[in-house]
Amino acid sequence: RKEVEQDPGPFNVPEGATVAFNCTYSNSASQSFFWYRQDCRKEPKLLMSVYSSGNEDGRFTAQLNRASQYISLLIRDSKLSDSATYLCVVHGSSNTGKLIFGQGTTLQVKP
């Protein structure tokens, strides 16, 4: 089993749609969680951290379910510019700063 698993997609949605991505992780001791966005042939950029209580940033909502060991990202009112690959990232329980990256979920928003 991979340490961090995501549905690779692609998810093809029309503009204005709401889309949700899920991610599961294997290490129950993981402490920190993130979503990164990666555009084609570019570097990953931090989209948002994921907090236990859930958090929202504009059209983006991230949630964490520790009991089931999954993380979700909800995008409301999708824009063409949201088209990208979304990486689920988990930090382990050690103090080394090592992050574990999922393979990413590709989103294509169409007019």
Next chain:
Amino acid sequence: DGGITQSPKYLFRKEGQNVTLSCEQNLNHDAMYWYRQDPGQGLRLIYYSQIVNDFQKGDIAEGYSVSREKKESFPLTVTSAQKNPTAFYLCASSIQGAYEQYFGPGTRLTVT
């Protein structure tokens, strides 16, 4: 402007040659990391360094070497021992004790 720079953006080498990829940051971050990304795959950790003059192997260190002589710089050498060196190489940095990592623009290495 603060940030992470990697050079060059594209690099072409012949098989059997060592090649060094540059990574510089002026964010005053303590920790630096090297990742490799292959098409359709997640990032895989090659080496990381939490402090100057110290570094640790990541998950796929074989065929690579690093140095950390200065806080700002963390060069990666891809040696001829690396079996499949063609990939997108990403350097990242973070504040010690914080887990968010910030990435440079990457170097695409092609070895033929």
